[in-house]
Amino acid sequence: MRQTGLLIGLVFLTAAWAADGYAAKVSPATDECIGCHISISPGIVADWERSRHAETSPGEALKQSGLEKKVSSEKIPEQLLAYAVGCSECHTMNYDKHQDTFEHNGYDVHVVVTPVDCSTCHSQETEQFSRSMMAHAYGNLVHNSLYQDFMKSVNGHQTFADMTTALQPPDDQTTADSCLFCHGTKVEVKGTQTKETEFGEMTFPILSGWPNQGVGRLNPDGSRGSCAACHARHQFAIETARKPYTCSECHKGPDVPAYKVYDVSKHGNIYNSLKHQWDFKKVPWTVGKDFTTPTCAGCHMSLVVDEEGQMVAQRSHEVGDRLPWRIFGLIYAHPHPTSADVSNIKNKAGLPLPTELTGEPVGEFLIDADEQFKRRKTMQKICLACHGEGWVNGHWARFENTLRTSNAMTLTATQILSSAWKQDLVRGLPHNDNVFDDLIEKMWVEQWLFFANSTRFSSAMCGADYGVFENGRWNLSKNIQEMNDWLQIHTALRKR
Template identity: 30%
Template sequence: MVLLSANAFSVTTVNMPKELSKASQECVSCHKETNVNIYQQWGNSKHFRANIGCLECHEAQKGDVDAFEHEGNLISVIVSPKDCARCHTKEADEFINSHHSKAGRIMGSLDNTLAEVVEGNRGMKTEGFPEGISAAAVNGCWQCHGSVIKVNKDGSLDPATWPNTGMGRVNPDGTEGSCTACHQRHEFSVAQARQPENCGKCHMGPDHPQIEIFNESKHGINYQANKDKMNLESEKWIVGEDYF
């Protein structure tokens, strides 16, 4: 597995499309009936208002190991930081250089190996894990730290590794990370991403109780008292300028 590291994404200038592409219009015509919740979330997003549709994010390239043909289009279910970087170049570069993007590396550490040995139960068997894997790891550790996505021989994604939005997920294209760990699909609300609870879905519990500490701290109390006054939807968010 080759991992993309610092400065992996070239700088590009992205112009907002004047209208939704024909291909994405065709996607929407079906998915608005079969995936109503996804369609509604996307309809409330800035992507929708910028005419960024399904194929603009999910389009795959020939040679992508997780690509498959769907209704005449080559697509991938997984959207990696490399895909997001088509438009969000600066943000993708910042993320790939962050500690967050490397959160999945702990899965290969001695600490994690010992934890899986102690946990013992390896009853979940898949094509990618014929000897079995711990369901506790799949549904616990990997959901925050990220899994190494395995693509089966038939092109399907191994169910032990996908679905997964872990922060340090290792994607089939070699990138580390998942933007949707914080920017939840398909609305991608900045206000949602800025909520302490968004961080707390991983940073919680006895071994890393940051959300519990924050909620009981002066900072957390102050946030709860003033969050209705805050400009949580502001694109720019600088202390002393944009918070209120």
């Protein structure tokens, strides 16, 4: 009898929540959050209302089977199963592990929702992402002395006095607004502030390095990365992640022109022309039916099947899985590193680089030929869903030839710079000085960072203009002439 009473009570409560118009039942805590936030931050509530998180409870989602299943965690805590994934479910999750947790109207709320919080329901994606270079983008940059010199030479404040310029170190806000915007900041709690709000006085944490959605962000619960880098809050819509605009936020260039190359490629053209006919929501994604040319996600991350439901590629949040090479030259293109954390790599000359300045890859930190073969096959299997083998092999032979020729043009530029260092025309490596702050050094950086990269990205992803006159081979050859002219003139001046 008592039980029936309770049940009737529950039904009433459910009816009250359902009356809000949400497909899934909302928890009492989230109901309270929405009660206030619908007027404080209506944009956030409306966005969330359109999300699958508002539509489906984890309990319902777990009932899905096979490739359609969107929650990869085997076990989800009991108290979360029956309700929509709402404000409270994400923003109070693991509250005791978060430095940024604050008391908020009777709840322990944190601002920064981290990969560990998402992993309660999406453990596989989180685990894979943690093994990707993107999750390590902060440390790979900040814990590398050479890249720190580079950062300083780009972001530092330059002054002019007595006919000479000097470089002051950059301030923290500039660094956060520059390199760390994409690589990720370190978000820390720097105290609290009390504010008068329309609901009375409230206290909030003061965060440094905030806002930020860099891929390798260091979070106040000790975790790495931001899922919101690709899954914009609060819709977390799969369509957004699958479209190239998401990746373009960071992969545009001129050092990393993947998006520009894609945009002018045949694949990009067909995407731009015909995307309104495609289905960006469907999971799994059927090649030929839901999309007819790949987006960035299609080649690098997506779960792709054919019309019979046969697997073409497994979804991967560890983007290295399909990459035999690291075509981003440091300073030469080289086999992909074995570990996503590359901050401990040292070459034989003692520099924190995966290649020698003379071009040889530092083998002990890089994948071997067998692993390269495996990854090449994984990527090529996707191409083969739409192309013949001759097409794919022909493309690949050309691409790998470009790796060799663009590396050779980097070597030539490095030889010219080494000669300038050796003759003491500028201070550099032999003097333990910053190697990025003189004119000829900056020309050298452009050789490998802009022109060789652009040429390789164009070759890998079929956007020919970026391999020739737009930061491509034209610039590779012209830059060598300019560097050599600089060398000849300064050698002659020295002799006089």
